[in-house]
Amino acid sequence: MSGLVTLAPEAPPVSHDFVGALTIRGLEKTYRLDGAPLKVLQDINLDFRPGEFVAIVGRSGCGKSTLLKLIVGLDAEYDGEIRLNHEPIRSTSLDRGIVFQDHSLFPWMTVQENIAFALISLNLPAAEKARLVSDHIRLVNLAGFEKAYPKELSGGMAQRAAIARALVTRPKILALDEPLGALDALTRVYLQKELQRIWMEYGSTMIMVTHDVEEAVFLGDRVVVMDANPGRIKRIVDIPMAHPRDRSSGVLHGLRDEILAELTEGH
Amino acid sequence: MSAGIIAMRKALLKFRLSALRGAVLPLLLLVWWEYLASGDKVHSFVFVPLETVAASLGDEIRSGDLLDNWLASLTRTSVGFLAGGGVGIALGAVLAISRIADRVISPIYTAIRQVPLLGWIPLISLWFGNGEPSKYFIIAFAAFNPTVLNTYEGLRNVDRRFTAVAQVFQATRWQVLRHITLPAAMPAIYIGLMHAIAFAWLSSIGGEFFFNPGPGLGNMMMNGQTNFRMDLVFLGVISVALTGYGMNQALAALSRLTLRWRPTR
Numbered sequence: 162m163s164g165l166v167t168l169a170p171e172a173p174p175v176s177h178d179f180v181g182a183l184t185i186r187g188l189e190k191t192y193r194l195d196g197a198p199l200k201v202l203q204d205i206n207l208d209f210r211p212g213e214f215v216a217i218v219g220r221s222g223c224g225k226s227t228l229l230k231l232i233v234g235l236d237a238e239y240d241g242e243i244r245l246n247h248e249p250i251r252s253t254s255l256d257r258g259i260v261f262q263d264h265s266l267f268p269w270m271t272v273q274e275n276i277a278f279a280l281i282s283l284n285l286p287a288a289e290k291a292r293l294v295s296d297h298i299r300l301v302n303l304a305g306f307e308k309a310y311p312k313e314l315s316g317g318m319a320q321r322a323a324i325a326r327a328l329v330t331r332p333k334i335l336a337l338d339e340p341l342g343a344l345d346a347l348t349r350v351y352l353q354k355e356l357q358r359i360w361m362e363y364g365s366t367m368i369m370v371t372h373d374v375e376e377a378v379f380l381g382d383r384v385v386v387m388d389a390n391p392g393r394i395k396r397i398v399d400i401p402m403a404h405p406r407d408r409s410s411g412v413l414h415g416l417r418d419e420i421l422a423e424l425t426e427g428h
Numbered sequence: 429m430s431a432g433i434i435a436m437r438k439a440l441l442k443f444r445l446s447a448l449r450g451a452v453l454p455l456l457l458l459v460w461w462e463y464l465a466s467g468d469k470v471h472s473f474v475f476v477p478l479e480t481v482a483a484s485l486g487d488e489i490r491s492g493d494l495l496d497n498w499l500a501s502l503t504r505t506s507v508g509f510l511a512g513g514g515v516g517i518a519l520g521a522v523l524a525i526s527r528i529a530d531r532v533i534s535p536i537y538t539a540i541r542q543v544p545l546l547g548w549i550p551l552i553s554l555w556f557g558n559g560e561p562s563k564y565f566i567i568a569f570a571a572f573n574p575t576v577l578n579t580y581e582g583l584r585n586v587d588r589r590f591t592a593v594a595q596v597f598q599a600t601r602w603q604v605l606r607h608i609t610l611p612a613a614m615p616a617i618y619i620g621l622m623h624a625i626a627f628a629w630l631s632s633i634g635g636e637f638f639f640n641p642g643p644g645l646g647n648m649m650m651n652g653q654t655n656f657r658m659d660l661v662f663l664g665v666i667s668v669a670l671t672g673y674g675m676n677q678a679l680a681a682l683s684r685l686t687l688r689w690r691p692t693r
Contacts, residue, residue: 235592253596265589269611269689278607282598312691330597 181245181256181333181366183209183232188241190227200391201227205241207385207394209334209366214404216381217370220424224392225370229336232368233259245333255282258327262339264319266311266326272298273307276326283330297325300359317348321355328363337369341376350408353379361404374424378416379408386420396423439684476659481666484659493648498667500643501632504560505675508567509628513621516572520579520620525605537576545570545631549638558640563632570631574623582616583609615690618683625679629672645671 188205191198201224209215217225230236231243234253243250245257258279266275276294283290298304301321311319320340327335340356341349353376360367360380371377377384378400388395398420402412458478465475488494522529523537545566556562586609594604636646645664652660 233596235595253598255596255598257596259596261589263589265593267590267593267608267611268691269614269687270607278594278599279597281603281607282600310689312689 181209182211183207183334183366183368184242184244184247185232186242186244188228188231188239188243190224190231190236190239202231202239203391203393205392205394207397209368211333212364212366214360214367214380214382215369215385216377216383217368217385217387218372218374218377218420218424219387219392219395220389221372222392223387223389225387226338227392229259229338229368229370232334233257233336235259255330256332257334257336258330258332259336259338260320260323260327260340262342264311264316264323266319266323268311271308271310272303272314272322275311275322276329279326279329293329297329300328300362301325302355315348316344317352320344320352324356324359328359328365331365333365335365335367337367339370339372342372349373349376354405356380357405374420375413375417378413378420379406384416384420386423435685435688439681473656473658476662480659481662484657485663488660488663494663494667496643497645497648498671501636501645501668502671504563504644505567505625505628505632508564508632509571509625511564512568512571512628513575513624515568516575516620516624517579517617519572520576520617521583523576524580524583541573553639560642562639563635563642566635567628567632570627571624574627575617575620578616578620578623579613582613582620585616586612615683615687618679618687622676622679622683625675626672629668629675633668 185205185207188202189200190202191200193199205228207215217228219225227236231239232250234250234257237251250257266272267278270278273294276297277290280290280293285293295304295307298307301324303318303321303325306314306318306322311322314322324340337356341352344352357380369377369380374384378398381400384398384400385394386396386398387393398416400413400416402410406413461475462478465472465477467475485494519533519537523534524530548569549566552562552565556565590608590612591604594608599607633644633646633649636642636644637650641647641650645667649661649664652658652662652664
């Protein structure tokens with residue numbers, strides 16, 4: 162299916178140590194709905210180890226997408242602390258990429274142009290940018306589709322292009338907001354494996370929000386189980402298995418059933 | 429490049445098929461028209477027989493009058509459309525981008541917009557006289573309104589997901605405008621221009637009825653009316669209709685070519 166694509170190790174575009182340790186302390190988030198405060202996140206404490214894959218599961222309304230938005234810096238209004246390598250997060254940065262459920266590719270740009278757009282704020286020679294773009298197109302197995310518009314791609318291909326666009330700046334943290342939620346079951350299983358491969362090759366910290374518990378235990382080093390109203394952490398489950406993983410493993414199935422039982426408790 | 433050619437061919441093929449279907453109704457109308465014209469004297473005066481129209485078409489082409497009139501109307505419309513549409517896009521963009529401009533200009537602009545074009549004619553002839561400048565002004569004004577509105581709406585209603593992505597990649601305000609907002613608004617701007625060209629053409633012909641005579645299709649029709657030459661009136665109607673249709677199709681083809689990325693619905 163895919164030969165391993167090695168990214169040229171020399172000259173990363175952003176000069177920083179590549180992986181990110183993210184610390185969240187006492188995080189609270191309150192929205193105002195018609196003047197009335199609505200607490201969506203309460204007392205969130207989490208440590209993400211550099212290069213770790215963390216999956217966050219929980220029912221709708223548990224604030225998991227809000228948590229990602231705060232980590233990425235799309236929303237700067239919160240109480241508590243979010244720090245990446247000790248620096249507090251108050252705005253967006255190339256250190257932290259995000260992939261949304263709907264790929265959010267710009268429909269008026271080709272795959273190539275979409276990925277190149279991510280480099281717009283970097284002062285790099287054009288040739289270097291072109292190389293980065295084509296490297297990342299290969300990383301997600303989209304070679305041959307450089308000039309295709311998003312409307313010409315299947316859902317799975319579009320999502321892979323979105324992943325390439327998010328990774329081309331070599332972020333320390335990649336936030337994935339239900340990236341496979343809108344795909345059909347087969348494409349989904351395929352992309353879960355792809356995501357695992359990309360993560361192993363790439364080595365950055367990945368945080369994925371998902372509804373799919375099986376997906377969470379298959380991909381995550383840890384699974385954060387969240388509860389709703391207000392959104393809070395119920396439990397953190399370690400998945401003690403090396404990657405790449407075997408989907409049919411009994412250990413994974415056991416953990417999946419355990420988490421599912423916990424999530425559906427009282428329903 | 430080749431993708432452009434393929435898209436052009438596809439568009440052409442589609443155009444031919446739809447043109448064929450679209451021709452059925454006009455042909456039926458012509459047959460009915462000819463039937464009505466074949467009645468008594470009154471009928472053949474009011475519904476000029478097609479052969480008379482064809483004959484005067486030949487005469488008008490040979491004398492060069494039709495071409496002159498057609499070109500005069502077309503030139504006025506093009507200049508007015510480009511001026512009004514251009515200023516319209518600019519104003520729409522300023523209103524969409526600047527909150528202050530939006531607050532200061534939008535209320536008065538919205539009020540002005542309520543006055544129909546015909547209502548302006550007395551003032552326009554007072555300010556610009558009854559000659560060519562007034563005709564141009566009316567056309568530009570007609571093209572201006574739909575472009576302002578659609579440009580404004582297009583630029584304002586850009587999907588927030590796209591601006592969020594641009595924000596993550598640290599794009600500057602100018603880069604967001606150039607690479608995100610403007611391309612995202614292009615379909616709406618094209619809709620504005622489609623309306624603008626239709627209104628410009630209508631008011632180009634209509635304007636001739638209100639201001640001093642000069643070359644133009646509207647004038648040709650007025651002359652036909654005063655001289656009891658219904659064939660000329662009919663010729664004018666057909667020329668106006670076909671030219672308007674042609675301009676609409678040309679703009680639609682241009683938008684299909686430049687907005688190839690658009691998902692087909």
